[in-house]
Amino acid sequence: MSIEGSGGLHIILTGASSGIGEATARTLAAAGHRLVLAARRVETLEKLVAEINPSGKRVIAVQCDVRQKSDLEGLVTRARATFGAVQVLINNAGMDSGKQSWWTRSADEVTGLFETNTLAPYWLSQLVLPEMLAEKNGHIINMGSVSGIIAVSSLYGASKYAIRGMTLALRRELLGTGVNVSLVSPGFIRTAMTAKGGKRPLPMPEPEVIAHAILRLLEHPKAEVVVPGWYRPLIWLEQLIPAIGDAVVKNSWKKE
Numbered sequence: 001m002s003i004e005g006s007g008g009l010h011i012i013l014t015g016a017s018s019g020i021g022e023a024t025a026r027t028l029a030a031a032g033h034r035l036v037l038a039a040r041r042v043e044t045l046e047k048l049v050a051e052i053n054p055s056g057k058r059v060i061a062v063q064c065d066v067r068q069k070s071d072l073e074g075l076v077t078r079a080r081a082t083f084g085a086v087q088v089l090i091n092n093a094g095m096d097s098g099k100q101s102w103w104t105r106s107a108d109e110v111t112g113l114f115e116t117n118t119l120a121p122y123w124l125s126q127l128v129l130p131e132m133l134a135e136k137n138g139h140i141i142n143m144g145s146v147s148g149i150i151a152v153s154s155l156y157g158a159s160k161y162a163i164r165g166m167t168l169a170l171r172r173e174l175l176g177t178g179v180n181v182s183l184v185s186p187g188f189i190r191t192a193m194t195a196k197g198g199k200r201p202l203p204m205p206e207p208e209v210i211a212h213a214i215l216r217l218l219e220h221p222k223a224e225v226v227v228p229g230w231y232r233p234l235i236w237l238e239q240l241i242p243a244i245g246d247a248v249v250k251n252s253w254k255k256e
C-alpha cells in the first residue's frame with residue numbers, strides 16, 4: 001500500500017502509551033500516517049498526541065483496555081468515525097508474565113495475559129477484517145516475540161507462540177484477498193517491560209528499531225520479521241541443537 005496522495009494510511013495502533021508502541025506512533029506520525037492510538041493510560045496518550053500532532057487532526061488517542069470487548073468495539077467505531085475505513089491494524093499491546101511462575105498465579109492472571117497478548121488481536125481483527133476484505137485492502141500486523149519461536153517461557157512465550165501461529169496461518173488464509181498479515185518478532189528491546197525483568201542475557205536495542213521495521217513492513221509486506229536480525233542465526237542454532245536453549249535458560253534466566 002502506498003501513502004502517496006492518500007493523506008497517509010489510517011492505522012489503529014494498540015499499546016501506544018509506552019515502549020515499542022510509543023516509538024512506533026512517533027515514527028508512523030512522522031511518515032505522514034493517520035493514527036488512532038489506544039491504551040489504558042489515556043493521559044499519557046494525549047500527551048504523546050500533543051507532541052507528535054498538536055492540531056490533533058491526524059492522530060487521536062482512545063482509552064481502551066484490550067481485554068474488554070466493549071472497549072475494542074468503541075475503539076474501532078471511533079477510528080471509523082474519525083478517519084473512515086481502517087486500513088492497518090497493529091496489535092502491539094502486550095504484557096509479560098514477570099518472574100513469578102504461572103502455576104503460583106491466579107487463574108484470572110493467567111487468563112488476562114492470554115486475553116491481552118493473544119485474544120485481543122483476534123477480537124480486533126474480527127472487527128476490521130470484513131471491511132478490509134470488502135475493500136480488498138488492508139494490513140494486520142501482530143506483535144510476536146523471539147520467545148514465540150524459541151521456547152523459554154511457558155506463559156508469556158506460549159501466548160506469543162499462539163499469536164505467531166495465528167498470524168502466519170491467517171496470512172495464508174487471506175492470500176489473494178488484498179489483505180496482508182505480518183508478524184513482528186522482536187528480541188529483547190529496551191522498554192518498561194524489560195526494565196522490570198532483571199538482567200537480560202543479550203544486548204537490548206532501543207524500541208525505534210521495531211518502529212522502523214513496522215514502517216518498512218507497511219511499504220514491503222512480509223510474513224515475519226525478526227528484529228534485530230542477528231537473532232536469526234541464534235534461532236536457527238537453537239532449532240538445530242535444542243540443548244543450547246536448555247543451557248541458556250538454565251544459566252541465565254534461572255540464576256536471576
Ligand SMILES: NC(=O)c1ccc[n+]([C@@H]2O[C@H](COP(=O)([O-])OP(=O)(O)OC[C@H]3O[C@@H](n4cnc5c(N)ncnc54)[C@H](OP(=O)(O)O)[C@@H]3O)[C@@H](O)[C@H]2O)c1
Nearest residue numbers: 015017018019020039040041065066094145188189191193
Ligand atoms: N520489550 C521487549 O523486549 C519485547 C520483546 C518481544 C516482544 N515484545 C512485545 O512488544 C509489545 C510492546 O511491549 P513493550 O516492550 O513496548 O512494553 P511496554 O513498554 O510495557 O508497553 C506495553 C504497552 O501495552 C499496553 N497494554 C498492556 N496491557 C494493555 C491492556 N490490557 N489494554 C490496552 N493496552 C495495554 C500498555 O499500555 P497501558 O498500560 O497504558 O494500557 C503499553 O502501551 C508487547 O506485545 C510485547 O510482548 C516486547
